[in-house]
Amino acid sequence: MNGNEMALIGSYDYRLVSLSVLIAVFASYVALDLAGRVTAARGRLRFAWLLGGGAAMGTGIWSMHYIGMLAFSLPVPVLYDWPTVLVSFLAAVFASASALFVVSRPRMKLHHALAGSVIMGSGIATMHYTGMEAMRLPAMCHYSTALVTLSVVLAIVIALVALCLTFYFRNVVRGKWLQKSACASLMGAAIPVMHYTGMAAASFTYTGVAPNVSHAVSVSSLGIVGITVVTSMILGLAMITSLVDRRFSALESSEERLRLIFNTALDAVVTLNAEGRITNWNSEAERTFGWPPREAFGQQLFEMIIPTRDRASHEEGLLRFLNTGEEEVVRQRVEITALHRDGHEFPVELAIAPVHFGGQWIFTAFIRDITQHKRAQEELLAAKDGAEAANRAKSVFLAKMSHELRTPLNAIIGYSEMLEEETSETGKVESVQDLRKIQAAGKHLLSLINDVLDLSKIEAGKMGLQLETFVVAGLIDQIVSTIQSTVAKNKNTLQVRVAENVGEMSADSTKVRQILLNLLSNACKFTDHGTIGLNVSRNTMDDREWLQFQVSDTGIGITEEQKAALFQDFSQADTSISRKYGGTGLGLAITDRFVQMMDGYISFESEAGKGSTFTVWLPAQAASEQHRRVHSSGEFSAPAL
Amino acid sequence: MPKLLLIEDNEMNRDMLSRRLQRNGYTILTAETGEQGVILARMELPDLILMDITLPQMDGWEATRLLKTDERTRHIPIIALTARALVSDQAMAFEVGCNDYDTKPVDFARLTEKIRDLLVEKESQ
Numbered sequence: 001m002n003g004n005e006m007a008l009i010g011s012y013d014y015r016l017v018s019l020s021v022l023i024a025v026f027a028s029y030v031a032l033d034l035a036g037r038v039t040a041a042r043g044r045l046r047f048a049w050l051l052g053g054g055a056a057m058g059t060g061i062w063s064m065h066y067i068g069m070l071a072f073s074l075p076v077p078v079l080y081d082w083p084t085v086l087v088s089f090l091a092a093v094f095a096s097a098s099a100l101f102v103v104s105r106p107r108m109k110l111h112h113a114l115a116g117s118v119i120m121g122s123g124i125a126t127m128h129y130t131g132m133e134a135m136r137l138p139a140m141c142h143y144s145t146a147l148v149t150l151s152v153v154l155a156i157v158i159a160l161v162a163l164c165l166t167f168y169f170r171n172v173v174r175g176k177w178l179q180k181s182a183c184a185s186l187m188g189a190a191i192p193v194m195h196y197t198g199m200a201a202a203s204f205t206y207t208g209v210a211p212n213v214s215h216a217v218s219v220s221s222l223g224i225v226g227i228t229v230v231t232s233m234i235l236g237l238a239m240i241t242s243l244v245d246r247r248f249s250a251l252e253s254s255e256e257r258l259r260l261i262f263n264t265a266l267d268a269v270v271t272l273n274a275e276g277r278i279t280n281w282n283s284e285a286e287r288t289f290g291w292p293p294r295e296a297f298g299q300q301l302f303e304m305i306i307p308t309r310d311r312a313s314h315e316e317g318l319l320r321f322l323n324t325g326e327e328e329v330v331r332q333r334v335e336i337t338a339l340h341r342d343g344h345e346f347p348v349e350l351a352i353a354p355v356h357f358g359g360q361w362i363f364t365a366f367i368r369d370i371t372q373h374k375r376a377q378e379e380l381l382a383a384k385d386g387a388e389a390a391n392r393a394k395s396v397f398l399a400k401m402s403h404e405l406r407t408p409l410n411a412i413i414g415y416s417e418m419l420e421e422e423t424s425e426t427g428k429v430e431s432v433q434d435l436r437k438i439q440a441a442g443k444h445l446l447s448l449i450n451d452v453l454d455l456s457k458i459e460a461g462k463m464g465l466q467l468e469t470f471v472v473a474g475l476i477d478q479i480v481s482t483i484q485s486t487v488a489k490n491k492n493t494l495q496v497r498v499a500e501n502v503g504e505m506s507a508d509s510t511k512v513r514q515i516l517l518n519l520l521s522n523a524c525k526f527t528d529h530g531t532i533g534l535n536v537s538r539n540t541m542d543d544r545e546w547l548q549f550q551v552s553d554t555g556i557g558i559t560e561e562q563k564a565a566l567f568q569d570f571s572q573a574d575t576s577i578s579r580k581y582g583g584t585g586l587g588l589a590i591t592d593r594f595v596q597m598m599d600g601y602i603s604f605e606s607e608a609g610k611g612s613t614f615t616v617w618l619p620a621q622a623a624s625e626q627h628r629r630v631h632s633s634g635e636f637s638a639p640a641l
Numbered sequence: 642m643p644k645l646l647l648i649e650d651n652e653m654n655r656d657m658l659s660r661r662l663q664r665n666g667y668t669i670l671t672a673e674t675g676e677q678g679v680i681l682a683r684m685e686l687p688d689l690i691l692m693d694i695t696l697p698q699m700d701g702w703e704a705t706r707l708l709k710t711d712e713r714t715r716h717i718p719i720i721a722l723t724a725r726a727l728v729s730d731q732a733m734a735f736e737v738g739c740n741d742y743d744t745k746p747v748d749f750a751r752l753t754e755k756i757r758d759l760l761v762e763k764e765s766q
Contacts, residue, residue: 410746411653418661
């Protein structure tokens with residue numbers, strides 16, 4: 001080392017060092033802020049944000065570097081070659097832009113983060129060492145390889161940490177600013193660490209050789225102020241822009257979301273101002289009424305979509321609401337006839353909701369085309385009417401048919417009875433037997449026809465109640481004498497128990513008789529050499545007097561499978577039963593209907609092979625029909641079994 | 642011997658019922674239509690009338706109304722007979738002035754009991 005080549009000892013102006021660190025922190029904060037912005041932007045806008053953000057952040061890093069350089073003073077004059085300085089600036093911008101690009105992607109995978117940090121770290125290092133190259137001074141610059149390597153490694157590691165932090169904080173809009181500031185401080189502190197490590201790697205030896213200063217400029221104190229101010233302004237501007245834009249875009253995106261909801265709604269949604277003029281007209285409104293939005297805007301809604309004849313009433317309704325607050329046409333769903341652009345009319349459901357906004361009323365109308373719905377409803381009604389008419393026709397047919405069948409049967413039974421009377425006088429016993437068979441068959445046929453007639457009368461709603469007050473024991477006597485022959489047929493015995501307190505009841509005696517005869521004849525039919533029981537008692541339940549009729553037998557019983565369909569029309573246990581025992585399967589169905597008509601209840605207990613018990617409760621005072629209708633709405637419950 | 646007028650359009654029913662009633666000791670007059678029945682009732686003044694309701698042209702209701710508004714015949718008890726066992730028919734029977742009501746096919750024992758009761762009642766008046 002000759003006398004001209006001596007080491008130059010540099011010294012730091014710590015105020016400028018502090019300023020450089022501050023600028024680094026500020027730049028980091030802006031970077032964090034911008035990352036979210038770039039993430040949210042799409043297409044060209046995103047590219048613009050990436051470029052602008054990169055420039056702002058790059059400027060920040062670059063300023064940090066130059067102020068750091070200026071904080072370092074050597075005992076020789078130092079000039080800077082501005083084209084090289086420009087290159088270093090571009091390196092900083094490029095590094096920042098790539099970093100922003102990496103962190104603004106929807107996902108950041110490890111290899112993206114690594115590649116990004118290598119690019120950013122190298123970019124910063126390039127900026128730093130290119131910046132060093134811009135120095136024009138009468139000295140040589142030497143680098144310590146170890147420290148240079150360390151500075152580059154630091155740059156990359158710092159970049160990786162910065163990327164991860166930025167990625168994490170990019171969507172933090174408000175709040176958490178403390179975390180964000182702490183993060184910015186960490187990043188901001190890290191950049192000078194790299195810088196000053198790089199500075200430590202450099203040592204300067206005086207050469208005395210005048211440098212090439214053709215493009216060199218000096219940096220004065222004024223220059224430092226200039227750099228600081230411009231940098232602060234750029235960073236500040238970037239931050240403010242980002243902040244304002246973020247607010248704006250939040251608004252925009254919520255509006256966009258509303259617009260999307262509005263336009264994808266399956267109902268026509270229309271907003272109106274206080275005069276009833278259209279201010280919004282969604283896609284479904286266009287589809288429903290045929291008017292495109294540009295033609296709909298500013299029109300009176302009712303003039304557009306309501307047929308002329310109905311228009312006035314709707315307009316008046318709206319006016320009345322505005323003047324008096326009467327909610328005749330608003331806040332409720334109404335079905336009205338609407339008019340399509342092509343002139344055809346169709347049914348819609350309309351609901352108008354008023355909103356008091358900005359000192360006046362505006363309205364939102366929700367309109368749904370219910371043509372399909374209406375059609376379906378009409379078809380359903382028609383089908384229902386048709387089914388009811390068919391059912392009525394069936395009942396009328398059955399009634400007529402059974403009448404027609406009864407007329408000849410009348411003759412058959414009558415003549416055979418008459419012949420029997422005549423024959424028994426002449427003593428032809430064999431003929432008497434045969435004539436009785438004809439009579440029995442005729443009477444059986446008659447009872448079947450009567451059952452069908454009864455049921456069809458019930459179905460057609462032509463069966464009424466003939467209420468009368470009668471002594472229950474008297475009715476039971478009549479029934480017992482009627483049923484005796486049936487009891488005897490299968491060698492059964494009948495046990496009748498009538499409690500002393502049964503007294504009188506007010507009911508349709510014909511129907512009570514038929515109920516008990518049906519149950520008793522069933523019991524007789526399905527029991528052989530057994531016992532048929534008839535128990536009658538009177539009880540009070542739910543403040544009401546009830547008569548309980550119990551018909552028991554020791555016959556074949558009812559199986560579990562048969563129980564479910566027991567009271568249904570034409571349901572006999574199975575076809576073998578009807579072959580063996582006869583009957584239409586209508587007896588219990590009619591019994592059940594009669595019991596219901598008199599507001600009573602029927603239940604049964606049975607075990608296959610052991611017998612059955614049917615229990616009927618009838619109110620001692622049957623209510624008149626009008627009264628019954630009230631009760632049938634479920635005011636009182638069935639007495640406990 | 643009580644004289645009964647049977648108004649019935651169905652030939653077999655008329656024949657069967659009249660023969661059985663005769664065998665039970667009644668004198669029987671028969672008519673096939675409402676108009677005939679009314680004329681016969683006015684001419685013969687029977688002790689009791691058995692009135693079928695479903696008759697061609699003038700039905701049993703109309704014939705009953707005529708007889709019950711006629712001074713000469715209003716005292717004659719009338720039993721309405723109908724195959725239609727509807728409650729409304731039963732109500733109608735009493736409304737037009739029938740003294741009793743029964744359904745067809747007739748339960749002969751029950752019918753003769755009703756005839757006897759009405760004749761006894763008429764005698765006592």
